[in-house]
Amino acid sequence: MFETAELGHKIGRDEYEREAPKVREELLQAQYALHEGAKFSVVVIVSGMDGAGKSETVNLLNAWMDPRLVENNAFAKPSEEEADRPRLFRYWNVMPPRGKVGILFGGWYAEPFEDRVAGAIKEPKFESLLEEIVRLEKMLVSERVLVLKFWLHLTKSDQKKRFQTLEGDPKTRWRVTTADWKRFDEYDRRRLIAEQMLRQTSVGEAPWALVEGADAHYRDLTVGTVLLRELRKHLDDARPSPAKREAPPLAPPIDGLKVLDGLDLEQKLPKEKYEAELETWQGRLNVAMRKPRFKKRHSVAVVFEGNDAAGKGGSIRRVTAALDARQFSIVPIAAPTEEESARPYLWRFYRRVPRRGRMTIFDRSWYGRVLVERVEGLCSEDDWMRAYNEINDFEAQLVESGVIVVKLWLSISQEVQLERFNEREKKPFKRFKIGEEDYRNRAKWQAYSEAVNDMVERTSTDLCRWTLVEANDKYFARIKILRTLAEAIENAD
């Protein structure tokens, strides 16, 4: 596959000086159009062989574009905080908002590539990391991120020449290190692994652009032209914004039987029994969270979803009462902020992934997309349909990195919900919790039930099960939640 980038491409000075200014000006125009429209964001990954001009390319992009609308990101060894989180955490952290360009030096490719070259990971692991990347990029593209990947290539002899030239000049000698020469010795292995990597990750949504790096003029002009072409293509693309599309009516279930129908919502726990169990399970939860083994290897992400007034708040308080305040944080999920809605959907959740030894409680969660956003038509059918897989991927990444994911659906009957709404209206300090919207949501009970049913069916995976909590009786629900949580942590290996 590298043959086209080993032809000795060259561009003369004259041609360069004629063409470059045009590309620059048009690139700037495209960039301003991107900024004004703010319809999508751009992620540019610059990768390639050493000496092929990776730094130069990043600098070029900053020089040719308005650098105020560009964010540059390089990734050294993961920091403590990053190492405590899933692999992709630090890339999510730098996701540019719509209207901007984020340049990722090496991007999410550098780590798997270097690990594979060094033999730190074996073939199957490498392939599964590449698979993870393919799915990530596919999702980003669906979330209106233009993903551009440049691989700067160089033949073995050109690499040698390049290092020798740099070493020959006292002004650039510092740029060539023994590590570079070591990489030169590994050239053939690197080329082989790079070929595999590019082949497996050059998919329709986000193909690689292979650029020969030996001649700076050719390289610069090619990178600039490809970037311009892709920007324009996307600026011209008049796809409607997803939020405006209507979700089509749902297909009726054939036998009418849904997973929630199987729940016995009337299960109860008497008060005395509740108080004893509460102490037991809060104690066990507390002890489980203090185990050195847990602190070293795991963290916990708890998802609280459920009908309105199902008792999420009260349950969360019973959980946190068992913990040291330094160990948990609670993330209430409401409508996204400006910063959040300018980025891919999962961004706001990824940034809240707990560090090792800690617990994050999501009071409503990433499931909003397949629940409220689906039912209220806030996103297109395409969006929520693909969300199931994206969520499964996301949770798999969490589990893979040691996060214990506990997902709770608190289920109450329509009658109990109405009772609780009425109660709330009476208590002055709970009144703020009930509005017209709540009554409107009630009217969509059936649609929500369908959505919950689909959600459980499609996202209750072996890796990450849903726990359905019968919540007409608050005592029963709270104990079931505490027990589920304590046992999940106790059983984590």
Next chain:
Amino acid sequence: MFETAELGHKIGRDEYEREAPKVREELLQAQYALHEGAKFSVVVIVSGMDGAGKSETVNLLNAWMDPRLVENNAFAKPSEEEADRPRLFRYWNVMPPRGKVGILFGGWYAEPFEDRVAGAIKEPKFESLLEEIVRLEKMLVSERVLVLKFWLHLTKSDQKKRFQTLEGDPKTRWRVTTADWKRFDEYDRRRLIAEQMLRQTSVGEAPWALVEGADAHYRDLTVGTVLLRELRKHLDDARPSPAKREAPPLAPPIDGLKVLDGLDLEQKLPKEKYEAELETWQGRLNVAMRKPRFKKRHSVAVVFEGNDAAGKGGSIRRVTAALDARQFSIVPIAAPTEEESARPYLWRFYRRVPRRGRMTIFDRSWYGRVLVERVEGLCSEDDWMRAYNEINDFEAQLVESGVIVVKLWLSISQEVQLERFNEREKKPFKRFKIGEEDYRNRAKWQAYSEAVNDMVERTSTDLCRWTLVEANDKYFARIKILRTLAEAIENAD
């Protein structure tokens, strides 16, 4: 001063069980009112002697309030990323938005206190750190943060008893470490230093609440009551929101002479000379930023302010062209986002302070408050008047921690500005840069001049000077900027 907290305060079980539920319910109500109104945020600092119940108090606050509206923060040894930034950086990072409560375990007091006890810092340094805290808290209070500080106290004999009790119970034995007993040996020294710290930082805006910690009932009820009282006081406070107050007309300068009048805006640099100088100064800047000494000790914050169309963008591009893209980031300052406007003014700038070895370029900056916000009446006179001192403090903190701060005002004449506006309207890809607003701003030329004059007078300190850049000629301006920047970095010790 600790005498009142060494009286052996106690509350019986009956009284506690009668009073506690009332306080809890009212606290919850107050918290919901805080959340609904979102007029201010609350920072609670919990500090005190070991064994006096600091963790218990934090847990109590989480149990008594709705933990979804509370953020808990503990501060261990600074992480790599934190250690690379000014001391207060990590506290700024966790500043809660309006409507929420942030609990800071130990807060910004723990580090100076422990350093002083250990003898790692001397008396004058300790006092200057306390002074810094006083100014920080004063500013936070002005920015509508309610700062509550609890010092949990314990006599020496009570501390001993407490440790012995914990050790006697197998379930709590793990909580007492040799470090605790070491701290017990230092009790008298700690008490002395704590007394000094509390005295110097117990100011009107943010006084300490001293709470005896020996009896849990007394401690819990006192903390709850104080918190409730302060919350209520602030909820009832009907001060108008600052944004609604009109800035009074400016006093005319007595002799009409202003600092900008002294500039010779007509200074020019011919093109050939410019091109030679550009290469020289970009080269020197590049070399200066690569010196190991710089990378180890310093970072650079560059402030670009100036008239509209003064050439900030073009100048920034000439600076970044000299740098490796991994070394800099550019922060364009526009209207604050939701997240930003819910927090104290300086928050958005503090989070962008560069790490060691890097440069952050602020395209407009924290000076917005004393420029556009002042002139357009977006904040009250009180707000922009106090901003001068706050900005000087902020910059002093940057300089103190090794940040090289370069502040540039790009000055052009009214005639040149008009020419440039007209030019921009002709170029299609620059048209987006010019709007009605720009012409409106022109009408306020005089008011802006006054504001710039005051800004330079009050914030051009020995520690951190303004550089006024004559910018009618772009070449002249760019070289002056590059030279200023390169020399500032070269001369940093």
